[in-house]
Amino acid sequence: MFMTSSSLSILVIDENVSRAHLIEAALNEVGHSEVMLVHTVEGVAAKIATVDPDVIVIDLDNPNRDMLENLFQLTRTVQRPIAMFVDRSDHGSMEAAIDAGVSAYVVDGLRPDRIKPILDMAISRFNAYTKMMNELVQAKGELAARKTIDRAKGILMKAKGISEDEAYALLRKTAMNQNRKIVDVAETLVLAADMMGDD
Amino acid sequence: MAMLKTVTAGFLPLTDSMILIAAREKGFAKANGVDLILSKELSWATIRDRITVGHLDVAHMLAPMPIAMNAGLVPFSAPMVVPMALGLGGNAITLQKDIWENISDKENNNDVDALANGETLKQHVVQRLKSGQQKLRFGVVHPFSGHNLELRYWLSSCGINPEEDIEIVIVPPPLMPDALASGQIDGFCVGEPWNSVCVSKGHGRIITTKSEVWKSSPEKVLGVRAEWAEENQQTLSSLVRALHKAAKWCGDRSNRPELAAILSKAEYINISKEIILHGLEGTITPSKGNTIMLKDFMVPFDRAANFPWQSHALWFYSQMVRWGQIPHTAKNMELAKNAYRPDLFRSALKDSDAAIPSANMKVEGALRQETAVGSTGRLMLGPDGFFDGKTFDPDKVEDYIASFAKDI
Numbered sequence: 347m348f349m350t351s352s353s354l355s356i357l358v359i360d361e362n363v364s365r366a367h368l369i370e371a372a373l374n375e376v377g378h379s380e381v382m383l384v385h386t387v388e389g390v391a392a393k394i395a396t397v398d399p400d401v402i403v404i405d406l407d408n409p410n411r412d413m414l415e416n417l418f419q420l421t422r423t424v425q426r427p428i429a430m431f432v433d434r435s436d437h438g439s440m441e442a443a444i445d446a447g448v449s450a451y452v453v454d455g456l457r458p459d460r461i462k463p464i465l466d467m468a469i470s471r472f473n474a475y476t477k478m479m480n481e482l483v484q485a486k487g488e489l490a491a492r493k494t495i496d497r498a499k500g501i502l503m504k505a506k507g508i509s510e511d512e513a514y515a516l517l518r519k520t521a522m523n524q525n526r527k528i529v530d531v532a533e534t535l536v537l538a539a540d541m542m543g544d545d
Numbered sequence: 546m547a548m549l550k551t552v553t554a555g556f557l558p559l560t561d562s563m564i565l566i567a568a569r570e571k572g573f574a575k576a577n578g579v580d581l582i583l584s585k586e587l588s589w590a591t592i593r594d595r596i597t598v599g600h601l602d603v604a605h606m607l608a609p610m611p612i613a614m615n616a617g618l619v620p621f622s623a624p625m626v627v628p629m630a631l632g633l634g635g636n637a638i639t640l641q642k643d644i645w646e647n648i649s650d651k652e653n654n655n656d657v658d659a660l661a662n663g664e665t666l667k668q669h670v671v672q673r674l675k676s677g678q679q680k681l682r683f684g685v686v687h688p689f690s691g692h693n694l695e696l697r698y699w700l701s702s703c704g705i706n707p708e709e710d711i712e713i714v715i716v717p718p719p720l721m722p723d724a725l726a727s728g729q730i731d732g733f734c735v736g737e738p739w740n741s742v743c744v745s746k747g748h749g750r751i752i753t754t755k756s757e758v759w760k761s762s763p764e765k766v767l768g769v770r771a772e773w774a775e776e777n778q779q780t781l782s783s784l785v786r787a788l789h790k791a792a793k794w795c796g797d798r799s800n801r802p803e804l805a806a807i808l809s810k811a812e813y814i815n816i817s818k819e820i821i822l823h824g825l826e827g828t829i830t831p832s833k834g835n836t837i838m839l840k841d842f843m844v845p846f847d848r849a850a851n852f853p854w855q856s857h858a859l860w861f862y863s864q865m866v867r868w869g870q871i872p873h874t875a876k877n878m879e880l881a882k883n884a885y886r887p888d889l890f891r892s893a894l895k896d897s898d899a900a901i902p903s904a905n906m907k908v909e910g911a912l913r914q915e916t917a918v919g920s921t922g923r924l925m926l927g928p929d930g931f932f933d934g935k936t937f938d939p940d941k942v943e944d945y946i947a948s949f950a951k952d953i
Contacts, residue, residue: 388729411590412687413715415620419688440621441598449594451620 354456355380356464357399359390359408365475369403372467391417401461402451403468406444418451439465446472491529498532501539549580550780555592555604556583558719558814560737560824561635561765562605563804564845568791570807577787579780585812588717589687596770597623602777603784605631606768609861612881613689614768616871624771628889629785630857631765632792633850635824635843636692636755637740638699640732641725642832644669644681645750655831657839659757659932663703666752670710684716684724684733691755691764694864696734699758701949702933708868725749736764737824737843738816744830745820751831756842759910761850761929763857766885774889785893789851796846801825841928848926849902851890856906856939858885863942867949878942900924909937 356378360366366383373381382397384390387410394402394417404411439462443450446469452461495517502513517535521528552574556562565583568574574581584601586592589610595601611625637657648669649662656662670681685693697707707713716724721735722743732752733743743749755762767788774781794800805818805825814821823830827842844850862881866873887905894901900922907918912927931937937945 406591406594407587409587409717409720411588412717415590416688416715418620437598444594444598444600449590 353380354378354400354460354464355382355397356401356403357382357384357394357397358468359384359387359402359404359414361385361408362405362475365405365472368475369468369471372471373464376463376467378464387413390414400453400456401464403464404449404451406447406449408449411449414451442469446470447476448472494529494536495532498535501535549575549578550777550783551580551582552602552780552784553582553584553600555586555595555601557586557589557592557605558816559605559635559739559765560808560814560821560843561632561845562813563795563808563825564631564788564792564851565605566808566813567795567804568787571791571794573787573791573794574784577783577790579783579787581784581787587719589690592768593619594621596625596768597621599770599773601770602773603767603769606766607687607690607692608763608766608857609689609691609694609865610687611766611768611884612858612861612865613870615880615884616877618689618871625768625884626771626774626889627766627853627858627885628769628774628781628893629767629788629851630763630853631767631788631851632795632846633761633763633844633848634754634756634841635764636695636734636736637751637829638696638732638734638753638758639725639740639743639749640666640752641728642748642750644731645752655835655837657751657753657757657829657831657837659699659753660703662752663699663705663932666700667703667705670705674710680710680712681731682712682714682729684714684721684730684735686718686721686735687715688870689865691762691861692734692736694861694868695755695758695762697868698864699753699932702935722746722748738814738821741820741823741830742816744833747833751829754829754839754842756839757932759929759931760841761844761848761927763854763861766853781889782893785890786897789894789897789899792846792851796844796850798826848929849900849920849924852902853885853887853890854902854906855882855885855887856909856937858882859906859939859942860909860937863937863946866946873943873946882939898922902926906939908939910934911936 356373358366358369358381363385370381370383384393443465448468450465498517499510499513502508502516503510517528517531521531554565556565569581569583589607592604596604611627613619614622614625648665683696685696700707705711714730716730718735718739721733721739724730725733725743726748740751744751769781795804801822805822808814808821809816809818824843827839828836829839829842830836858881862878865871871877891901900920902924903919910929910931912929914928915925916927918924918926
């Protein structure tokens with residue numbers, strides 16, 4: 347592969363495989379071809395020694411960051427000292443990274459304008475990934491709520507001999523009277539039915 | 546009722562985070578006007594980063610960490626102050642069970658004696674080096690930790706050079722038992738409950754404890770961002786008062802079962818209360834199924850366990866110098882000492898019934914037995930001896946540092 351003298355090698359350490367691929371794709375798109383992914387910290391010392399990365403991007407919550415930082419301080423493993431983030435004085439950028447859950451280590455002496463786009467990219471992908479996950483959790487929650495309401499309707503239809511529409515109307519009316527959500531009323535009913543051994 | 550002041554505190558899942566957790570769970574924080582938000586973190590690096598940018602106001606911290614931060618020894622940091630300590634003791638040194646059974650000649654030996662077991666370990670280390678076997682590899686939680694420094698102190702006093710004769714690697718506390726079980730490490734020094742967890746799974750043997758190496762020794766502190774402390778003096782005082790009450794509650798024997806149940810919750814340590822209780826009660830299990838009583842294994846409140854002794858800061862400093870983490874200069878020594886702020890502890894508790902030492906420093910290791918000392922209220926300190934009989938005089942730090950150069 348063709349590499350210019352200015353290309354940076356970037357190591358992404360993330361146990362979350364999908365998120366790591368998102369970052370890799372984004373970095374490749376803007377022309378960084380030397381991106382390596384590592385999903386487990388086992389053997390990471392050897393990997394760092396071989397790759398000798400200019401930039402390391404790692405999930406802030408990775409429990410092994412203390413181990414990694416210690417590696418960086420041992421000159422035997424990494425030739426050059428590595429400092430965190432772009433510029434210690436760039437507080438806003440550091441705060442954005444920590445908010446997003448990104449931690450980065452950069453070879454000392456690299457120009458900030460070369461590092462910042464990489465860090466910004468990682469931050470935006472971490473944020474995008476978190477948003478996607480939240481939406482997924484919400485969607486799952488909505489699905490679970492629909493299932494609970496369906497079960498509650500079934501219980502009412504059987505117990506009272508009413509139609510599905512009537513069962514739903516009853517749930518809605520009860521919820522309105524008690525100032526609760528329909529799904530909460532349905533859940534109470536399902537729980538009670540479970541306790542009675544009835545369904 | 547006055548509005549509660551919100552304080553966000555970071556902690557790692559360790560038994561010695563108990564004071565912060567009890568302050569929230571048992572209402573001591575609220576009673577002192579503080580809404581204490583607890584944020585569980587997974588590494589000391591994250592605690593450091595989050596407190597530096599202001600996500601956290603205060604944190605459960607390794608005692609040498611604020612010193613390392615103030616000295617700029619870490620990649621990223623803001624100035625810290627330590628207005629109080631979060632207890633004494635609580636760590637142990639665990640070795641892979643089979644290794645210990647092979648090298649220990651006594652049957653059913655449940656001894657955790659630092660001197661005798663250190664001698665046994667030394668024989669083994671010498672043997673390994675002679676026969677060209679791989680060096681023993683020990684895990685500690687952080688370079689700037691009591692664990693790293695006390696493990697090195699113990700090993701070198703036993704004639705084992707921690708730089709040459711063994712290897713030391715960094716492993717996060719909750720991953721220690723698995724790292725030992727899978728053979729990545731042969732032993733470790735970590736806080737509870739992770740030693741007891743390892744023994745209960747049948748993989749480890751607790752060979753000595755922090756309390757055996759140095760009785761009544763400092764472990765975690767409350768680290769506070771200096772800027773926050775400056776801007777929130779009233780709130781900090783309220784927090785220290787709340788934590789002091791919480792520490793007293795934690796130190797009361799009759800509360801331990803309840804405390805263990807609280808700590809065992811998923812949002813805190815997420816380990817069974819039976820295992821957590823070992824560290825709280827000092828009912829240590831050196832090997833599976835065998836219990837011994839170490840009454841001063843962990844001291845959350847008594848013996849001025851919450852007082853931020855500047856002699857503790859200086860002892861850590863002396864060891865950081867000893868192992869090349871920081872060069873010794875008059876400026877660095879002052880910086881280490883002044884990271885600990887007994888004045889903040891005193892001013893927070895001045896109108897309370899707390900027994901507070903009159904001095905900021907003491908000769909460490911000088912009290913062979915429990916001794917009454919000068920204080921407001923009645924205060925008993927010690928015993929606080931080092932296992933090798935040495936003492937540390939904080940007025941003679943240079944002599945102390947020089948005394949090690951002769952050993953190793």
